Amino acid sequence: MQDFAAQTVVSVTGLSKRFGERLVVDNISFDLQRGQCVGFLGPNGAGKTTCINMLLGLVEKSAGEIRIFDLETPRFHREIKARIGVVPQADSLDPDLSVEENLHTYAGYFRIPRRLARERVEELLHFFALHNRREEIIEHLSGGQRRRLLLARALINEPELLILDEPTIGLDPQARHLIWERLAILQAKGTTMLLTSHYLDEVSRLSQRVLILDHGHVVVQGEPRQLITDLVGLEVFEVDGTPAELDALEASFKQCNARLERVGDKLYVYAREDCSRLAKVMGEAANWVRRPANLEDLFIQLTGRSLREA
Amino acid sequence: MNGFSFWTIWLRNGRVWKKHILATLIGNLGQPLLFLLAMGYGLGRDMAAVEGLTYLQFIAPGLVASAVMYSAALETTYGSYTRLTVQKTYEAILMTPLGVLDLVLGEIVWGASKGLLAGVIMLLTLPLFGVVPSPWVIALLPVLFISGMFFAAFGLIMTALAKNYDFFNYFTSLVITPLFLFSGIFFPVETMAQPVKGILAMLPLTPIVSLARILCYGRFGEPVLLKIIGSLLITGGAVWLAGYLLRRRLIQ
Numbered sequence: 001m002q003d004f005a006a007q008t009v010v011s012v013t014g015l016s017k018r019f020g021e022r023l024v025v026d027n028i029s030f031d032l033q034r035g036q037c038v039g040f041l042g043p044n045g046a047g048k049t050t051c052i053n054m055l056l057g058l059v060e061k062s063a064g065e066i067r068i069f070d071l072e073t074p075r076f077h078r079e080i081k082a083r084i085g086v087v088p089q090a091d092s093l094d095p096d097l098s099v100e101e102n103l104h105t106y107a108g109y110f111r112i113p114r115r116l117a118r119e120r121v122e123e124l125l126h127f128f129a130l131h132n133r134r135e136e137i138i139e140h141l142s143g144g145q146r147r148r149l150l151l152a153r154a155l156i157n158e159p160e161l162l163i164l165d166e167p168t169i170g171l172d173p174q175a176r177h178l179i180w181e182r183l184a185i186l187q188a189k190g191t192t193m194l195l196t197s198h199y200l201d202e203v204s205r206l207s208q209r210v211l212i213l214d215h216g217h218v219v220v221q222g223e224p225r226q227l228i229t230d231l232v233g234l235e236v237f238e239v240d241g242t243p244a245e246l247d248a249l250e251a252s253f254k255q256c257n258a259r260l261e262r263v264g265d266k267l268y269v270y271a272r273e274d275c276s277r278l279a280k281v282m283g284e285a286a287n288w289v290r291r292p293a294n295l296e297d298l299f300i301q302l303t304g305r306s307l308r309e310a
Numbered sequence: 311m312n313g314f315s316f317w318t319i320w321l322r323n324g325r326v327w328k329k330h331i332l333a334t335l336i337g338n339l340g341q342p343l344l345f346l347l348a349m350g351y352g353l354g355r356d357m358a359a360v361e362g363l364t365y366l367q368f369i370a371p372g373l374v375a376s377a378v379m380y381s382a383a384l385e386t387t388y389g390s391y392t393r394l395t396v397q398k399t400y401e402a403i404l405m406t407p408l409g410v411l412d413l414v415l416g417e418i419v420w421g422a423s424k425g426l427l428a429g430v431i432m433l434l435t436l437p438l439f440g441v442v443p444s445p446w447v448i449a450l451l452p453v454l455f456i457s458g459m460f461f462a463a464f465g466l467i468m469t470a471l472a473k474n475y476d477f478f479n480y481f482t483s484l485v486i487t488p489l490f491l492f493s494g495i496f497f498p499v500e501t502m503a504q505p506v507k508g509i510l511a512m513l514p515l516t517p518i519v520s521l522a523r524i525l526c527y528g529r530f531g532e533p534v535l536l537k538i539i540g541s542l543l544i545t546g547g548a549v550w551l552a553g554y555l556l557r558r559r560l561i562q
Contacts, residue, residue: 019562058404059562078407086405092398096326105325108318109406157406 015064026216037193039203042213085159124152144175237269240287319416338381371522372495382425386465421462444528463548470555
């Protein structure tokens with residue numbers, strides 16, 4: 001039992017949040033095990049950020065229990081936050097201060113002794129390739145450098161749990177890859193992570209578990225590959241064509257164990273078995289691709305195609 | 311254990327301030343110094359003595375108190391509101407072990423420190439105008455700090471309520487400017503008829519202005535203790551209210 005507790009970093013039970021009449025988070029439960037990276041997914045407005053803010057004690061919960069490091073939050077928010085690192089979605093760096101000063105100021109909030117702080121700042125500047133920019137004022141940094149500095153800042157207290165809210169939003173592929181590489185190193189060192197992102201390739205790459213949230217509920221949680229196979233299928237055919245062509249193809253695909261979806265001039269075939277024999281039929285259609293089913297298919301299947309902010 | 315954590319926020323603000331030192335000092339001291347010059351030197355030359363002081367001597371201590379008020383209140387309105395909204399500094403701070411109470415104390419003590427600094431610089435310039443304070447002026451410093459705490463807390467209350475920067479126009483036009491004009495800096499409140507005298511005596515800057523005048527010249531004619539206790543009480547109340555309102559705004 002004690003071992004179990006030591007392995008469970010975050011334990012959320014029956015958590016709800018009501019803003020006036022609106023129930024934003026509705027009775028959700030999940031665990032986060034030590035060393036795991038959990039992808040926390042959902043369309044905009046699904047309740048992800050509210051959940052994270054409740055973990056940090058920045059939003060008061062309406063019901064339920066949150067335990068982090070086996071301590072109850074918000075009661076022990078100081079003790080808990082001393083062991084957490086957060087990369088917020090919005091840039092909250094101090095624009096008037098230099099790269100180095102930003103890190104030292106943050107170290108001060110954690111009351112890290114000066115000498116130790118200097119060592120860690122040095123390490124982090126190198127780890128995130130910012131050492132040549134230490135004197136630079138934040139305003140002069142590129143988007144990628146700012147995100148790296150936000151990550152470095154989140155690691156100043158050597159956190160056991162890292163909360164990443166859209167860590168690579170708006171970055172170019174080079175910058176994203178550098179951040180993924182660094183996060184993989186941290187994972188290998190055993191840092192537990194909670195990751196929210198709309199880039200589902202990023203989530204597949206980094207997470208061992210995903211949890212999909214919609215309208216304040218947990219729609220599904222589990223190991224991503226398993227969920228994709230169980231709920232979406234093995235592979236996906238995407239076919240473009242005229243309505244008549246697609247109608248004909250739909251009929252022939254009925255022979256195979258697959259789920260069909262029509263979106264405009266496109267037919268999606270989510271195959272639950274090997275449908276290779278149908279590729280011949282498809283050859284006649286104007287344009288098609290065949291690819292493995294992925295997390296994005298799962299996400300769309302579970303949360304729908306309609307825009308949430310329309 | 312964490313009683314002094316707010317100090318780290320003070321240090322953060324100090325770090326930023328060091329980069330804009332000149333602009334903030336000129337911004338905060340310009341007005342009281344110009345008033346001292348125009349009213350005290352310009353207008354005051356032809357005026358009769360007030361309470362046994364030349365007009366310049368009469369208004370100088372009050373202008374010191376007003377410099378504290380302006381500096382502290384501006385810091386926790388425009389400055390704090392920028393940290394709350396544009397820069398998201400508070401959000402970043404609340405993701406560390408610090409809580410809203412640390413934030414509120416850090417901001418208020420910081421505002422009061424800036425206020426005290428403005429007051430001290432004003433005091434140091436007085437000899438240039440021929441106003442030489444008595445040794446009692448040392449006792450004025452904690453009074454100015456308390457007043458700085460009050461106006462910093464008052465500013466932070468406005469910040470917690472503000473929806474945009476324009477909101478602070480109400481604060482300066484309807485609160486700060488009237489206090490500047492009617493707290494006994496430019497005319498003696500004592501000689502006014504009731505009920506005006508009673509109303510003006512209740513304004514938060516009035517006891518500070520008269521304490522400044524008493525301690526600046528070491529002329530103890532009026533009771534001092536009541537003014538100090540009253541100032542401490544309203545300061546405590548304002549700090550509490552600022553904490554309550556900012557918490558309501560930050561923790562949903």
